[in-house]
Amino acid sequence: MSFPDLYHHPKEDLVFAQLKLRAPDVVEQIGDLRREHEALAARTRELHAGLKAVFDEAHVPREAFVRWVRAFIDLQERHMQMEETEFFPAALQYLGPDDWRELEAKMTTADDPLFGERVGERFETLRRSILRWQEEHRIQGGH
Ligand SMILES: [Fe+2]
Structure with a gap:
């Protein structure tokens, strides 16, 4: 697994779970962050396998490779956009100092x-x- 899947997404998932406690209706609007992270991890694995095949000099159809790269970039961009416009602002708005202290303890x-x-x-x-x-x-x- 890659760095974001192992360390970055679990942190966001913790923030998301905390936000769910404080503002469940807001979380409802945002959607399922964990599922998005799983989808991202799947695209990352797909791309990794594709790259490995290319480096191993296996025959990889160009269209397939371009498709994996596109799918990865599209999902990544959409995901970051959503986090930056919806998730992070909501977390800043609804989580208080106690929440962040609790999260920090869990994340270290x-x-x-x-x-x-x-x-x-x-x-x-x-x-x-x-x-x-x-x-x-x-x-x-x-x-
Ligand atoms: Fe994320």
Whole structure:
């Protein structure tokens, strides 16, 4: 599973559950965030499998690959749009300081690879790769 599926979405799901306690009718309007996260995870798996096949030099029809990428981007965009215009504002409006304290306590885990006590080796490697790509791009691309 990818970082958002493991760490980011569960946090939003916790906020969503808390919001459901404080403003059930608002949550009703927003829809089922957990189900959307599951759908996103499914699209991510699909894309991951597709990319892996390409890297393994399996024959992947171009249209199929484009379809997976499109489905992933569309869903991701729609999802973020909904969160930014509906979910996050509602959470800010209806959750109080006690709610956020409670949520923070639930969310703090030592194993979170980005914000936890032990920053995972995979992410350290990824960070170094990104910095290297940036460096190479600057050298080749000139900006
Ligand atoms: Fe989300």
